[in-house]
Amino acid sequence: MAAGEGASDRARQAGERVERLRQQLQQAERAQRAWEAGALGEALVAERLRELEDDGWFFLHDVHWPGRPKANLDHIAIGPGGVVVIDAKNWTGIVQLHHGELRQNGYRRTSTVDSVLEQAGAVAVLLEPQHRQSVSGWLCLVGQPELRGTTKNGVRIQGLNGLSDALRTLPPVLDATTVRAIRGYLEQLLGGSRSPGLWTTAQLAATNKNDAASSTLTTRRTASRAQPVRQHSTRRRTRKHLSVTGAVIRLSLVAIGIVVLLNIYQGL
Structure with missing residues (x-):
């Protein structure tokens, strides 16, 4: 390396840093004036x-x-x-x-x-x-x-x-x-x-999606709760139908018994 080359490089680098700092200072001053x-x-x-x-x-x-x-x-x-x-x-x-x-x-x-x-x-x-x-x-x-x-x-x-x-x-x-x-x-x-x-449109869409999911879940829960009720109702209707049928049969037997007794009484 020739004499003075190291110092020359450092001087050049220092000059470049000074120029960058000068540009940054000018930019900051322009921003300051704009804000003011x-x-x-x-x-x-x-x-x-x-x-x-x-x-x-x-x-x-x-x-x-x-x-x-x-x-x-x-x-x-x-x-x-x-x-x-x-x-x-x-x-x-x-x-x-x-x-x-x-x-x-x-x-x-x-x-x-x-x-x-x-x-x-x-x-x-x-x-x-x-x-x-x-x-x-x-x-x-x-x-x-x-x-x-x-x-x-x-x-x-x-x-x-x-x-x-x-x-x-x-x-x-x-x-x-x-x-x-x-x-x-x-x-x-x-x-x-x-x-x-x-609210953005994306947030509204997400909210609507959550509302729809919640509504579906509620519907399913309601349906699951309602199912046993329908089964109980069917059972009650079946038992009611059987009880009516039994009553009719009992009345028929009573009527037949009365007719038989009347025939026996007339035969005497």
């Missing part, structure tokens, strides 16, 4: 929603996403206009809604829009059937405060500046008593220490 921007966006949305408190609206912030223990719902607004699940986004760049398709810097944001639908659906199934139609999913854009519209799959895109007015002008679908009841129910269910679960 998200937190700021949620705070701004919550502040804007407070403008509706005098209009009969109630709000839940940062609550559990039903069925997803590690995820949360940013905001749920409950008021005369229904139950609105709001996902807040503080995006940068160029955000456009064109022909029902949401894009950021030219890239489709389909997964984000679909996520809003999933959030609304998870909340809807917690409510009674007559109230599920009143649940909707909105995407509130903090960095694009004037943007508004609706995606192809029905998600409302609403900029921050028009959020309170958009909720206030929704047609009334819930009375005050129902609003308070839903608010209390969702607050208790989603604001606790544990995320509520949701």
Whole structure:
């Protein structure tokens, strides 16, 4: 090995480690900025929603996403206009809604829009059937405060500046008593220490299968218990038939005896 080659290799390896650490640091800094921007966006949305408190609206912030223990719902607004699940986004760049398709810097944001639908659906199934139609999913854009519209799959895109007015002008679908009841129910269910679960189709199928097996077992047990009863009933009917036959025979013998005695008496 030539002079200095060992030190040169170690210097190269150290430089590679430094570069990897620098990239990890940059990635962590980007994640930090994204989380900070998200937190700021949620705070701004919550502040804007407070403008509706005098209009009969109630709000839940940062609550559990039903069925997803590690995820949360940013905001749920409950008021005369229904139950609105709001996902807040503080995006940068160029955000456009064109022909029902949401894009950021030219890239489709389909997964984000679909996520809003999933959030609304998870909340809807917690409510009674007559109230599920009143649940909707909105995407509130903090960095694009004037943007508004609706995606192809029905998600409302609403900029921050028009959020309170958009909720206030929704047609009334819930009375005050129902609003308070839903608010209390969702607050208790989603604001606790544990995320509520949701039934999946696989779980429902397993439950139905178990119910069917239990029903079959119950039927078999009932049949096995009923069998001796039918046998006893048959025996009782047989004994009853024999007793009636015996009585008829005895009466016939008595009648014959009487006739014989009368004939003997007349012969005397």
